Amino acid sequence: MNLPLGTGRVSADLPDCDVTVAEPSGGTAVAPREAAEAAVADPHGAALAERVDHGDEVAVVVTDVTRATPDDVLLDVLLDQLRDGGVAREDVTVIVGLGLHRPMDETELRDALGVHADLAENHDASAAVEVGTVDDCPVELNPAVVEADRVVSTGMVEPHQYAGFSGGAKTAVIGAGGEPLIRYTHGPELLSREGVRLGRAEGNPFRDAIDRAGDLAGLDFCLNVTRGPTGILDAAAGDHRAVVRDLSASARDALSVPVDDSYDAVIAGVGAPKDANLYQTTRAATYVALGDQNPLREGGRIVIPATLSEGAGRGTGERRFYNRLSGAESAAALFEEMREGYAPGAQRAFVVAQVLREYDVYVTNSDSPTVVEECLMNARPSIDEAVEPGSDVLVVPDALNTVLVSAT
Secondary structure (H helix, E strand, O other), X not given: OEEEEOOEEEEOOOOOOEEEEOOOOOOOOOOHHHHHHHHXXXXXXXXXXXXXXXXXXXXXXXXXXXXXXOHHHHXXXXXXXXXHOOOOHHHEEEEEOOOOOOXXXXXXXXXXXXXXXXXXXXXXXXXXXXXXXXXXXXXXXXXXXXXXXXXXXXXXXXXXXXXXXXXXXXXXXXXXXXXXHHHHHXXXXXXXXXXXXXXXXXXXXXXXXHHHHHHHHOEEEEEEEEEEOOEEEEEEEEOHHHHHHHHHHHHHHHHEEEEOOOEEEEEEOOOOOHHHOHHXXXXXXXXXXXXXXXXXXXXXXXXXXXOOOOOOOOOHHHHHHHHHHHOOOOHHHHHHHHOOOOOOOOHHHHHHXXXXXXXXXXXXXXXXXXXXXXXXXXXXXXXXXXXXXXXXXXXXXXXXXOEEEEOO
């Protein structure tokens, strides 16, 4: 079998194991530009060109390097719409929605935004300005977003551990937001509520809080896409709630795989850009064990090939994640400790600890095996060395774009 590793592939040979592969239908790939242009031509609500006036200053929040969003294409389409509405290019500021992730460098900005990289600035959560509250939690936003006459965002609607599916208002209020909302939405109290789970957008308290923050932020227009193993599957534009509703349905149809058995091991593929650091890579483990349908037997293991070229990760959130896991006596002790609260960004340590209480996680083929071991996980040189002979194995080649669901 071949699984993603960075921008390439890695092979594994498990002749003594009973192997099942969980591959979603994946849907039919579409050309990103054609899909985006069709979406803005038939949006939910008024067209973007009708929502702006001549001379308006517009803030466009885009995704960062951790999302495989075709932001260069989406931004190009949005700028065309803004120009049709009378907004000059020099009146547009592009904010890279980092949240608490590391800043993107000039090369990454050029790769992500193409000829529009000159419009971009990295978000700095420490400089965010309060604009109101949601559930008594302050909502802070990038100053350029606060000062803009109109706010627009791109986004990737993909399976998300807490929001059910990402995208919509999340790009603006988390990506270009401050620590208070990140702390509240990613804290143990909200994450423990019924309905906060992978693959569920409706009736999800996390999603609801994000959407209400989007209203407060004055998010005027979204252009989002969704993707699967075959590439970009669909696009939608307009009002943020409707965009997520449309694309989460498309994603769920294309990405769901029924599972009715239990397994000794799950091999979960990640690949670039998510496997650059351990913070993002561990999404595969939590998506498998804490998703709609957990396929693991008691005492099972999750095996993830990942490059980890950035180690644990370089951003504020990634450092907090690493510090929590690397400083813990055990996963069980860390989970109980973190139930009392933690700083934004550390929530990934909380959910990883929740998984590690029940299952072992092995990260293979990485450049940072010491970091893996320091974080209560197991490092192995290859997939073959991380799977016990004779195991029943489920292979999920694209774990972050697969939703495991009950077969009954």
